[in-house]
């Protein structure tokens with residue numbers, strides 16, 4: 218398991234370099250415990266549980282209000298009294314502590330998405346958030362990790378975080394993705410190989426010509442699902458694509474770094490996507506991955522389809538879905554829920570006429586939020602129901618009843634499935 | 648944290664995820680006493696009704712995978728779980744548990760030496776867990792010093808409070 222680690226003179230991986238800078242050290246090696254200076258701390262509703270411990274710690278004030286973002290997203294607007302209380306706790310805390318960067322109802326979005334689109338995390342950052350998919354921001358060439366609310370209280374108090382330097386798995390991808398085959402299919406394929414425990418405590422660094430050719434939206438999708446591999450972080454080195462995206466919006470100084478050519482990886486997984494079909498993760502685990510055509514053959518009927526979540530609800534994902542839905546109808550007996558990842562994306566979809574395409578086809582286009590992704594807000598599944606989803610998790614009970622079966626796939630595949638009423642291959646609609 | 652933990656064991660399988668520990672529909676509950684009524688509702692439905700303070704959990708690989716919800720270890724702590732011993736843990740769950748002062752111990756090989764309700768003894772310093780019914784035991788690498796320190800302080804809140812106090816940064820009560 219442990220394999221090779223960097224020798225005393227060996228180079229550093231991307232995560233090692235970023236952590237070395239964050240902890241003010243020349244070099245770090247896997248297994249070393251370091252104290253890192255945090256560049257950005259993000260809280261969503263779970264951050265309400267940070268407030269109690271923060272006060273119990275006796276911290277007089279937040280270490281740097283300009284480095285703290287609060288974005289409510291799970292229940293927006295509040296759909297239960299409990300959620301309303303969480304929002305209130307956060308609003309009050311933001312007021313008391315003079316935290317200006319609060320994405321409240323009306324300018325809200327899924328926390329990871331607002332961090333990405335407003336440049337809160339930039340290349341070289343050490344970023345933490347109270348949500349496990351904070352990993353998504355690793356696509357900026359940053360170490361971005363999920364932490365619990367008590368740990369967040371310590372970060373708010375001290376601006377620092379202890380961490381164990383992870384060893385790194387490199388995923389080197391080559392080959393060209395075929396028509397109708399997406400970054401989601403790619404990351405599902407990787408998950409099928411690494412499995413949900415394969416990267417526990419580790420960093421996953423994505424490299425290779427296929428990755429370098431991907432736009433940011435796809436890089437976010439890939440780093441997002443690194444969480445399902447158990448990883449501490451998933452990252453892609455900042456390059457020209459990253460800089461073009463982030464330069465106009467960066468909220469603080471950037472420190473772009475790349476892995477050293479002689480960096481030591483625990484292992485390298487080489488993936489060739491040439492000729493790869495679309496993929497699907499079957500119940501009840503995101504690593505239960507099969508080629509989509511095999512599942513299509515089995516004629517799996519669905520009750521609900523969800524195009525949403527931080528994994529796949531950016532404007533490019535909605536465009537892809539709308540392109541397939543245009544002039545088509547959602548199959549009778551199927552509910553198709555489409556939820557943009559942020560208010561900005563909602564507006565864009567409005568301007569581009571995508572909302573009309575979806576609603577005309579019989580889909581429900583919702584306000585931007587986590588929506589049906591987590592089974593606590595809307596679009597909840599009854600026992601024995603089947604759902605096709607562009608989100609990232611399909612564990613028992615994830616979207617409602619524990620017996621409900623969830624299939625994870627690309628946005629294009631969700632649209633094709635909504636039309637067919639059975640799990641379908643989007644390539645038939647190109 | 649005590650060096651010696653003894654109690655009755657509940658066994659669980661592999662990949663018990665945070666939805667299985669506390670389902671998404673309870674995430675707006677803040678009160679741990681309310682939360683504990685729903686603990687393990689999906690993974691082990693009879694647990695919440697029958698658990699006794701001091702019970703241990705013995706689980707398979709990847710315990711606590713899924714979301715970052717601290718509700719999961721919090722609910723287990725609230726119902727009185729004294730330690731969780733697993734083949735392996737998911738990363739955030741492990742950190743959350745330790746931060747709350749709930750011992751989480753990785754002991755490869757532990758799952759197969761326990762059946763439900765076997766009495767167990769954990770020796771933290773020596774790094775052993777023993778089935779007091781069968782006498783079988785496995786060794787585990789004791790937790791690194793800084794984590795033991797966190798558990799000894801009673802969790803991260805206490806640790807940071809002490810650090811802020813040393814620095815003189817404590818707010819007037």
Ligand code: SF4
Pocket residue numbers: 290291327328348350525526527528586587590591608609
């Ligand atoms: S969209 Fe789903 S995975 Fe993403 S932050 Fe929300 S609940 Fe979590």
